[in-house]
């Protein structure tokens with residue numbers, strides 16, 4: 001257990017931030033830059049929450065980073081895209097606020113702090129449509145050298161998911177996988193593998209895990225490093241339990257801490273950033289479809305406390321539009337030590353040629369190459385939980401599936417653990433997964449025919465930019481479809497697991513929490529997953545939750561500092577939007 005005492009933290013500050021993930025830490029950092037006295041109260045003994053286990057991709061359109069990367073993006077194009085994807089679902093003012101502040105928020109963080117990103121040249125939006133982007137919009141946190149934090153703070157950064165670490169503690173970037181898996185394929189691969197592994201081995205002489213931090217872990221470490229430089233205290237093991245309300249204003253909060261209950265008052269506001277509804281049993285049972293309640297990808301300590309304390313004070317709550325959560329299809333098994341390993345099928349296997357997903361009947365039900373969220377929405381609509389990802393021996397060797405890496409020599413342990421189901425024939429596989437044998441055989445036959453023609457008449461697989469981006473260009477005529485024909489055949493069961501909340505507290509464009517009557521609760525803000533998703537259950541592109549978490553963290557802080565009122569729209573909105581945006 002890490003020590004939690006921070007000497008000299010006053011009982012009254014300007015801004016009181018509950019939760020040290022991307023949303024809360026951004027709000028705290030920006031508020032400190034604005035000269036506010038801030039404290040961050042974190043429930044666990046580490047910062048980072050789900051953010052630290054994430055890809056860290058942050059969707060912010062129209063930033064200077066897109067220009068720097070040579071793939072200029074504009075807010076106007078993103079507005080057109082969102083009008084197409086999110087269409088007339090509610091929340092247009094919040095989306096407009098996000099669009100308008102995004103470039104400024106990122107520019108300011110880049111200039112004034114160590115929270116630095118780079119725009120991906122190629123990381124397409126998840127849906128096609130007017131204004132969609134191939135590159136420039138998805139921002140990746142720059143890798144961070146964890147040694148800069150010092151050993152104590154390094155240990156304060158929540159590690160990534162165990163399943164995603166190599167050699168027991170080494171982070172690996174998407175573009176480094178090939179080098180590590182095939183070091184002898186080229187001299188570049190060999191050099192890359194030697195550099196990464198030798199750095200890791202050096203690290204392990206002094207640290208519990210590798211200090212080369214990437215993705216969500218880099219974002220969290222950068223935020224913590226910047227908070228330290230700005231002298232913002234973080235109180236660990238300090239969990240918000242109740243809001244203090246006086247004369248209709250939220251003026252502070254009560255916390256459980258290791259040394260007992262503690263009150264902290266806030267002159268300018270309390271920010272709820274506790275990571276969303278995640279493991280909140282009551283809300284899960286009320287809103288989530290049966291069959292999709294079993295796994296959440298957030299740390300178990302994210303129990304929806306922000307929603308609970310705000311609801312107890314009369315806050316409004318939104319059910320998330322199209323979906324209460326944003327999803328990833330996940331497979332799972334029990335490790336030898338009894339713990340459960342959960343693998344989100346994000347990009348490495350689903351979109352590749354030669355894999356298909358079938359429901360209990362043995363039929364396909366979705367375009368397997370669509371985004372993880374859209375795949376899972378298809379699964380939820382179909383009602384088959386679990387569904388099975390199916391492939392053959394050639395696919396398994398080339399791409400791997402879930403926790404089985406490409407080229408894995410011995411699948412026995414994973415078969416024995418019940419993770420992967422193996423069969424000599426398609427009919428045997430059907431029997432083992434409980435599907436109708438004839439139906440599964442026909443499904444695979446039809447799929448194999450579409451591999452020849454390149455046309456997936458049922459679901460249009462390979463038809464969108466993101467489908468093809470995650471496919472394999474070596475497969476022709478369709479990079480997402482290939483034959484399933486070489487025994488043995490394999491299946492892995494998948495369930496939808498929430499990677500983020502979509503349902504959450506009602507808020508306005510300043511991140512102020514609204515009460516049940518739709519009026520701002522003075523002194524109460526929310527950001528990150530505690531605020532209902534501004535995309536209302538749709539998933540426009542990579543970084544759909546961290547983009548708004550960072551931008552609304554910034555907006556909340558600016559509003560609390562008195563820097564955001566009455567700003568006119570300045571991005572060429574339509575006449576109607578101009579009226580609605582008059583106070584952005």
Ligand SMILES: Cc1cc2nc3c(=O)[nH]c(=O)nc-3n(C[C@H](O)[C@H](O)[C@H](O)COP(=O)(O)OP(=O)(O)OC[C@H]3O[C@@H](n4cnc5c(N)ncnc54)[C@H](O)[C@@H]3O)c2cc1C
Pocket residue numbers: 018019020021022023024041042043044046047048049050051052053054055056057058059216238239240241273274275276297298301302303304305306344498499500501527528529530542543544545546547549
């Ligand atoms: C595998 C995976 C990959 C992902 N990749 C991406 C991606 O690339 N891009 C993207 O946009 N999204 C991604 N996501 C989703 C994203 O990680 C989350 O939506 C985001 O991190 C939520 O940020 P947050 O600040 O709201 O919450 P969190 O990061 O979870 O932080 C909340 C913090 O609040 C603390 N807390 C909880 N209760 C209390 C309390 N009572 N008092 C005080 N503190 C409390 C928690 O301990 C935690 O530290 C991914 C998710 C997963 C699981």
